[in-house]
């Protein structure tokens with residue numbers, strides 16, 4: 001049985017790539033220094049995989065920012081607005097063009113916006129959305145793929161397996177950006193010849209296997225999309241017949257696309273047997289004799305040790321039908337979504353550490369499974385004992401928590417009065433102007449703020465010194481907001497390392513790692529906490545900071561919490577009970593915090609749920625069941641307060657059009673959402689749906705240092721005014737400002753407040769005849 005890997009984390013075990021990229025962007029290191037860091041990471045990863053005994057080592061899974069953006073460079077899908085970056089400034093090279101597409105370009109008198117970014121399926125990874133125009137032409141533009149293939153060959157002395165995103169998925173991941181309507185899938189005719197040229201070039205370089213990822217095969221497909229798959233792979237087969245294609249699917253089962261997938265003329269098909277273990281029977285039965293099946297049995301999306309007996313059962317089932325020779329063994333998906341190395345976790349309790357596996361350990365699991373299939377029973381027994389110790393551990397089961405969650409009633413998830421009543425009460429109480437202004441919560445997490453936490457950890461600062469510094473930062477952020485003239489203030493979240501990790505650290509049932517970083521986008525990483533057992537709140541989590549902040553100002557201070565679905569979605573979740581059960585436990589904990597904030601005099605409380613859309617199952621038919629419990633979890637967290645307390649929620653990074661009804665059911669008094677990059681497109685959906693509650697459509701993109709003008713924001717507010725009742729509109733940025741610096745933050749917010757003032761004047765001006 002051949003073993004292989006679908007992709008390895010590329011940030012480096014110590015986040016070397018993050019640090020080097022940010023240094024390069026700041027102009028502190030040279031291009032060659034950045035490239036050297038990247039090269040070292042690749043070498044380290046390849047050798048590590050070789051040492052772990054992985055049969056086929058992937059290459060081109062490395063990326064300086066994002067693998068979808070890499071594809072856009074490979075096939076020359078560069079939007080024309082970036083032409084000046086590559087042509088006018090002679091010191092720029094391909095990497096600068098690449099970063100300009102990812103991050104925008106505001107240098108040398110140019111002001112070019114970044115490409116859109118969105119969620120990679122149901123993960124917390126974000127990719128750069130390809131932009132397509134009707135009749136667009138493609139050509140091989142970048143050598144990265146070929147260079148890395150040759151480099152890997154040199155370093156490992158083996159023939160690597162290059163990884164590409166398949167032509168159909170690549171097109172489906174993108175967006176039409178043209179004045180004339182067209183269907184991006186029609187671009188396949190132009191795109192495919194370039195793919196074939198790429199494959200031929202790989203073959204010329206000595207490639208034997210190529211992994212082509214087509215994750216869209218696990219989603220609902222139209223007839224036309226299915227035909228696109230058939231056409232693409234027939235052509236590839238016809239023109240690159242000697243190359244072995246491994247078609248990779250993940251994150252769901254193939255379901256009704258099984259027959260389509262197994263009949264595509266490729267050599268091997270990879271399936272995710274962690275998400276969809278039941279699909280193994282159908283897939284191996286349907287597989288024609290030429291097709292090998294790659295069994296994705298080791299979870300690439302979670303940190304728990306593999307249950308070998310379960311995996312073995314799957315492998316044996318497949319073996320009985322198609323024989324060992326036609327089987328391959330792999331993780332369920334790329335290990336991009338796993339932290340790098342468990343070894344570094346010296347602070348984890350030994351028993352619990354023994355329940356876990358990070359990327360490096362997952363490679364060993366693949367190897368051990370191979371040995372077990374070959375007859376090694378010791379490894380199997382050892383693993384069974386560990387799995388058993390976790391299952392029965394008293395450290396993770398709390399009867400009182402289970403009982404409380406079991407006793408949840410519908411009334412617990414419903415506010416006292418309906419929205420219109422609450423709105424009146426809140427208006428009376430707050431007396432806010434039309435177009436009230438606010439921000440989403442965080443202010444710049446500067447190097448100085450991060451250093452404070454680092455010093456606290458090292459013992460260079462006492463808890464008291466640390467808190468006093470954070471108090472100063474909070475006070476100064478409040479003064480800035482008052483001066484700018486914002487209506488509803490925030491404390492700035494300076495005390496938080498991350499909006500999920502911060503809560504994970506305080507909740508019972510959670511564990512956290514020292515170095516369990518996972519890439520979220522570009523150089524930005526997260527350290528997802530681990531939900532190991534029943535979750536409960538042991539005391540106040542945010543009251544101290546919110547109350548402190550409210551004491552500093554006469555204006556309204558918004559309390560700031562992360563919602564249960566987002567905490568669930570951005571953590572490594574226990575896999576021994578359904579996700580909804582865990583979500584309800586978290587919801588009750590957050591609910592208690594909301595009530596505690598109200599008691600402490602906080603009148604406006606925001607419960608962020610940016611990940612609610614991301615958790616939506618990939619198949620439409622599974623959506624309603626998820627949304628039912630996800631919305632209920634949010635409502636549970638929000639419904640413990642009086643009518644006079646205003647509950648906000650916030651969402652970003654997603655397309656919400658298809659879940660509008662459920663967003664309305666969340667019944668937040670105010671929702672603030674990311675809309676600016678789609679030019680308020682999303683608001684049309686809110687308008688069509690007649691969204692009843694108050695809404696703050698983001699008027700500026702916070703992902704770029706670019707300061708938006710008053711006019712741009714006024715224009716967006718006019719659009720919003722045309723679509724929704726004025727009395728329901730708020731004015732705010734797209735998302736939190738933690739990744740920004742102070743100067744641009746202040747400048748942008750000043751402009752935003754001015755735009756709100758203009759909108760107010762316009763709305764209240766007498767109509768002149």
Ligand SMILES: Nc1nc2c(c(=O)[nH]1)N[C@@H](CNc1ccc(C(=O)N[C@@H](CCC(=O)N[C@@H](CCC(=O)N[C@@H](CCC(=O)O)C(=O)O)C(=O)O)C(=O)O)cc1)CN2
Nearest residue numbers: 124450451453454496497498499500520523524525526570
């Ligand atoms: N979990 C999560 N998912 C999310 C978001 C989010 O905010 N959180 N936002 C959306 C976009 N994603 C984002 C993800 C991460 C970041 C981000 O800013 N991450 C920071 C890390 C944040 C953090 O945990 N910081 C810690 C530790 C930071 C650190 O690097 N510490 C040093 C020590 C300090 C030093 O000596 O320099 C170290 O460990 O090496 C802290 O502030 O305390 C980064 O990559 O730079 C932003 C957006 C969607 N998904």
Ligand SMILES: [Zn+2]
Nearest residue numbers: 610652735736
């Ligand atoms: Zn956000």
